[in-house]
Amino acid sequence: MPNDIEIRSFRFDTPEGAIEDLRRRIAAVRWPTRELVNDRSQGVQLETIQEVARYWATDHDWRAFETKLNALPQFMTTIDGVDIHFIHVRSKHENALPLIMTHGWPGSVAELLGVVEPLTDPTRHGGTAEDAFHLVLPSLPGYGFSGEPTELGWENGRIASAWAELMSRLGYTRYVAQGGDVGAAVTDAMGRIGPEGLLGIHVNLLAGAIGIKDMLPASTEEERASHVKLDAFTMDGFGYFLEQSTRPQTIGYALTDSPVALAAWMLDHDTDSYHKISSAFVEGKPVGGLTQDSILDNITLYWMTGTGASAARWYWEFGRFLAQAHASGQPPPPVKVPVGFSVFPGELWAAPRSWVETVYPGVAYFNEVDRGGHFAAWEEPELFTTEMRAAFGPIRNS
Template identity: 65%
Template sequence: MTTLEQRTDRAVRPFTVHFREEALDDLRRRLATTRWPTRELVGDRSQGVQLATMRALGKYWEKDYDLRRVPSRLNALPQFTTEIDGVNIHFVHVKSKHADALPLIMTHGWPGSVIEMLDTVGPLTDPTAHGGTAADAFHLVLPSLPGYGFSAEPAEVGWDLVRTARAWAELMRRLGYDRYVAQGGDVGAGVTDAIGRLGPQGLIGIHTNLLVPALNDPASLPAGTEEERAALAAIKVFQTSGNGYFVEMATRPETIGYALLDSPAALAAWMIDHDTDAYYKIARAFVDEKPSGNLTRDHILDNVTAYWLTGTGASTSRSYWEAYGPDAPAAGRPPLPDPRVPVGFSTFPGEIWRTPRSWAEKSYPTLNYFGQAERGGHFAAWEEPELFAVQLRAAFRPLR
């Protein structure tokens, strides 16, 4: 197709995942010949991902993990691609069997993918089988961010959170949804925050489980209570000793990309070194074989394997430069206005920081739901899909 044809083609095409056998053989070979560093000199994760964790992960990945799980899980669901603004976007689209289901577009983050949301499909689209009622049902759209998974990587700069949000609004319009809601965590929270501020026609509400304004400007939030001070302290710890990946990808994504495309062990280590709560849950799953909620060895490796076999280590890193880098085209853009649609927010106990209700209210004047889950952390939909679904049902119920 010519460039002009690609930019004007609005077709939505069915999609099926298939990996060549040679790619699977190459992955097994690379895992078998991994060059391991010496053991860390401390008893915690302060020097990075621990050798025992990576040894256990690498052994399971090479010897016991079924490399065909990724296509099997994804191909069990309706998948499609469509070109938006010059980029071919992949998405899972599951329609509920229940009448009057509410359309929901849900965005993953890094180091996530649509895979981390697959176990929410049942609870969200078929709530009667998962403790809810037919009135809680959603039609679910799960797009892969540009440069992630099976979405094409952008060929030009400028794909920041706002441009992605505009693409999602076009996707929902293209699917025929003239009334819908949006949700996101991690980078997906940034996209969802942006779509809420843009306020495209048809959007009636948003929900996030990461308070984006707190990460962008924590000093602007109240600090008068013990809960607020604890949240500020947790953010400071993350920004001073836990966000090495963030700084590298926001400033030098191409540099780390070489390692992520050449070594599956490097890719896995980079992806699991995100936040303290998630790291130790993943470590326990491999070292002690004790999964935390839905965070099993197979589910963790489904996500890492998808990154490896799609070769997206560099392009996903580049998305941080686009969204958060000081030299990104969007740097210096005037801030968008507050969302005019209702905003829901849920806090999970293992998140990088526990967001106080006062912060959510200050950040979003239209806040109409604040939920506190019993379990789960930064990757809430992945870790606790049933609890996550309960939060979304409650947040969006007033908007139906």
């Protein structure tokens, strides 16, 4: 059925044979020779991925993560023909503000688990009852436990509409939305569609900057530094983006057949997070929530659900959407709700306020924090929580 409004309880119990098969495949990996440079300019370094594989095969406890996930209220519902998995944690504070948060790639709902308790139970995490959120964490179509789309067209706008339908089914008539990475693009689309009940959005990546580089200010030192970072991404850190936006099926064969290939592909995202992840494995020095176990919880989730290829297809949809938008010559519709934006210094490109105001004129909340990177909620859950309280505080009583 295109729409089955039933909301079904969900839990995941991994067959023991799947865990044994994973370990066999890791043990059977064929390693390339070492890179010919002393940095990551040729890709994920051999020392790093070998340590990831060693820990994965011998020390990582997938059952512990499975237990943690199954302890949370998880559900499934069918929207527009696709099964959508989501975590739904209601705060004990009945006046809590409903918040739907969208993960990105190479993330999943696993990257958001550290903020569940601080957001829903603020009185135990330095806040007051007035800071509470009811939290909805969906898995993107084709990611994790959500179903894979079997037809084209699941771009940001369609996902945004599905999220609005999800919140309606849950009975939320007033809510806010947040996202980073892919989630930022989806949340942006929600703000431009302006579904009934959406009060405001918050993003921590200026996803729209990619398509309008030449229109972004470059007169101050801060603006020029951001241009350098954006240029570096589009020229040197763009490999995964280009492959997934043009040939997701091709890379998908490796991502669903080899766990080590999957891990390496997911680690090779951006310089800041790569060095933090490498430090966690090679030096035993995790940064914030980016621990060895949490990193492998996320990678194993992709492996156990076989979603390496289907997750990559979002980039193909996004690439086609950008091409069509460029060909039309029409600017995107304006955002219809207040926008909050937080700048984390280790982001792909830490957007200055002038850039944010170019994309979101009249931005309602803007703040630059002193630490954190691309995986902000994962890496710095308490700081991220503080930003959510500040950004959405004025909206609560609107």
